[in-house]
Amino acid sequence: MISRVPLRDAASDCVVMARRGLIESVRKPALLVFTFIEPVILIVIFRYAFGGAIKVPNGDYANFLMPGILVLTAVFGAIVTGIGLSEDLSKGIVDRLRSLPIARSAVLVGRTLSDLARNAGNVIIIFVVGFLVGFDPNQPITRILAAVLLLLAFAYVFSWISATVGLLVRDPETAQGAGFVWVFPLTFISSAFVPTNTMPPVVQAIADVNPITLCVDAVRALTIGGAATGPVLGTLAWLAGLSLVFIPFAVARYRALQ
Amino acid sequence: MTRDSAIEVEALHKRFGEVVALDGLDLIAPEGQVLALLGPNGAGKTTLVRALATLLVPDAGRARVLGIDVVADPLGVRREIGLAGQFAAVDEILTGRENLEMVGMLYHLGRAESARRAREVLERFELTDAADRRTSTYSGGMRRRLDLAATLVGQPRVLFLDEPTTGLDPRGRAQLWDMIRELRREGTTILLTTQYLEEADQLAQLIAVIDQGRIVAEGTAGELKERVGRDRLIVRLADAGRMEDATVALSALADDGPLDAPGECGLSLPMSGPDLPAEVVRALDRARLGIVGLEVRSPTLDDVFFALIGRHVEPEAEQPQEVAA
Ligand SMILES: Nc1ncnc2c1ncn2[C@@H]1O[C@H](COP(=O)(O)OP(=O)(O)O)[C@@H](O)[C@H]1O
Ligand SMILES: [Mg+2]
Numbered sequence: 001m002i003s004r005v006p007l008r009d010a011a012s013d014c015v016v017m018a019r020r021g022l023i024e025s026v027r028k029p030a031l032l033v034f035t036f037i038e039p040v041i042l043i044v045i046f047r048y049a050f051g052g053a054i055k056v057p058n059g060d061y062a063n064f065l066m067p068g069i070l071v072l073t074a075v076f077g078a079i080v081t082g083i084g085l086s087e088d089l090s091k092g093i094v095d096r097l098r099s100l101p102i103a104r105s106a107v108l109v110g111r112t113l114s115d116l117a118r119n120a121g122n123v124i125i126i127f128v129v130g131f132l133v134g135f136d137p138n139q140p141i142t143r144i145l146a147a148v149l150l151l152l153a154f155a156y157v158f159s160w161i162s163a164t165v166g167l168l169v170r171d172p173e174t175a176q177g178a179g180f181v182w183v184f185p186l187t188f189i190s191s192a193f194v195p196t197n198t199m200p201p202v203v204q205a206i207a208d209v210n211p212i213t214l215c216v217d218a219v220r221a222l223t224i225g226g227a228a229t230g231p232v233l234g235t236l237a238w239l240a241g242l243s244l245v246f247i248p249f250a251v252a253r254y255r256a257l258q
Numbered sequence: 259m260t261r262d263s264a265i266e267v268e269a270l271h272k273r274f275g276e277v278v279a280l281d282g283l284d285l286i287a288p289e290g291q292v293l294a295l296l297g298p299n300g301a302g303k304t305t306l307v308r309a310l311a312t313l314l315v316p317d318a319g320r321a322r323v324l325g326i327d328v329v330a331d332p333l334g335v336r337r338e339i340g341l342a343g344q345f346a347a348v349d350e351i352l353t354g355r356e357n358l359e360m361v362g363m364l365y366h367l368g369r370a371e372s373a374r375r376a377r378e379v380l381e382r383f384e385l386t387d388a389a390d391r392r393t394s395t396y397s398g399g400m401r402r403r404l405d406l407a408a409t410l411v412g413q414p415r416v417l418f419l420d421e422p423t424t425g426l427d428p429r430g431r432a433q434l435w436d437m438i439r440e441l442r443r444e445g446t447t448i449l450l451t452t453q454y455l456e457e458a459d460q461l462a463q464l465i466a467v468i469d470q471g472r473i474v475a476e477g478t479a480g481e482l483k484e485r486v487g488r489d490r491l492i493v494r495l496a497d498a499g500r501m502e503d504a505t506v507a508l509s510a511l512a513d514d515g516p517l518d519a520p521g522e523c524g525l526s527l528p529m530s531g532p533d534l535p536a537e538v539v540r541a542l543d544r545a546r547l548g549i550v551g552l553e554v555r556s557p558t559l560d561d562v563f564f565a566l567i568g569r570h571v572e573p574e575a576e577q578p579q580e581v582a583a
Binding site: 020024097 | 340
């Protein structure tokens with residue numbers, strides 16, 4: 001007879017793991033620096049150092065910049081998922097957890113959920129910082145809430161990509177390095193800081209299909225106005241595709257741990 | 259159905275690429291006893307423990323814990339076991355108490371019962387005073403104790419301890435030994451791995467000697483010592499360069515010839531009778547070989563190991579230290 005974890009216990013396991021992840025977020029100052037200070041530094045650099053030199057369609061760079069920063073906040077927050085997971089792997093904590101009679105999904109689900117909660121906090125704080133530097137969303141509150149939801153969905157799916165990286169490299173330093181290897185090109189070849197039509201044609205072609213561009217454009221449209229349907233659907237299509245690949249992949253890697 | 263063995267392993271194989279970690283290993287551990295798996299670094303101890311604790315899937319063979327197959331029903335096995343891995347797995351961000359309560363919750367004991375069990379094991383492992391400190395402030399010995407405490411929260415019937423005292427100072431080691439003995443008195447089956455012959459001798463009712471992924475000998479400490487025979491005479495030579503001459507000079511005094519004495523410049527011979535020391539002195543004197551010491555020694559498990567696999571297994575005399583807080 002094969003034993004199974006009852007559904008109620010499985011849900012409880014995920015909650016216990018998520019709660020532990022939240023405690024970790026609060027107690028680890030390095031995490032706060034990485035996921036909160038980093039976007040603030042980018043705001044300062046781009047808003048005040050480079051901003052004057054960057055021409056954007058309606059002329060207001062703070063309004064152009066903040067949707068990009070918000071998406072980056074979500075992506076940086078997601079990198080932490082892989083760092084934390086690889087740390088648990090390298091310290092033997094995952095082994096201890098795997099020797100307990102818990103639902104196999106609990107470790108990944110718990111961690112991605114606690115990271116989602118932390119990212120929600122970060123996104124809200126960065127919104128507020130945005131207001132302080134002149135971000136002035138003029139759209140109805142429902143559209144702004146839709147932007148926040150889209151950002152969180154983005155962060156959640158990217159957490160699973162990051163979890164996959166963490167499970168593959170199994171070492172926190174490498175996970176952090178590997179996180180930047182895929183995040184940096186993805187963010188700089190996007191509409192996060194500059195309009196893509198200023199880029200050379202080949203680069204622009206890449207930038208225009210980049211999920212970060214689509215999400216930034218969607219958040220822009222939902223906060224400061226513009227056609228939202230296209231980029232929102234584009235972002236959702238990306239998120240659906242990435243989930244279909246990376247969630248099963250991460251789960252398979254976790255199950256194959258030896 | 260009656261069953262009196264807690265752990266049954268049959269022809270277990272596991273390889274990592276080219277490395278054969280388990281090479282058809284067979285083992286039976288009776289319920290309610292301490293079985294020590296004794297072997298040098300790289301022998302396959304951790305691999306076996308991980309297979310039994312369902313952390314890795316063997317390539318071939320069978321393993322059952324309390325009659326439950328580790329491959330067919332890993333969750334069933336996890337409900338019965340506790341595992342303290344080779345390196346203490348405590349969450350440094352959490353306090354000692356939080357670590358234990360989390361484990362309790364993951365055993366689905368509920369909040370109140372998890373808190374109660376946590377208090378209980380903290381008390382037992384003398385960690386109550388440090389319970390509400392983050393474990394990043396704990397010493398190496400405290401981490402080890404907390405790690406072991408965590409394995410007991412779920413009151414497992416079978417406990418796997420992978421080199422539980424490695425890195426502990428002598429006091430920490432003695433403390434842990436007492437706890438292991440106490441757990442055994444309470445009826446827990448314990449499989450512990452060790453590189454220390456003395457540890458196996460002190461704690462275990464049964465010793466299985468493992469080398470290159472196989473069990474090369476099994477039995478009580480007494481039975482294993484029996485296999486190397488009686489007391490031995492250790493002859494320490496003045497001149498390390500003349501070991502071979504000494505071996506020749508003494509060859510007539512030992513049935514199988516003298517053996518190199520473990521860890522010293524000298525030879526060892528079976529203590530065949532009371533006249534042997536005098537005969538050794540005379541033989542070496544005729545060969546003009548100086549002696550700096552003669553000693554009669556009872557066989558140790560290291561001698562057993564040497565007799566079985568032709569190598570010494572006692573790890574280099576490292577000074578284990580408590581990691582300071
Ligand atoms: N994950 C792994 N990948 C590759 N080789 C491994 C792995 N785990 C163990 N080994 C190898 O298997 C052999 C047995 O290792 P192990 O079970 O850790 O021995 P012990 O615990 O007795 O020191 C060693 O040669 C070791 O290098
Ligand atoms: Mg080992």
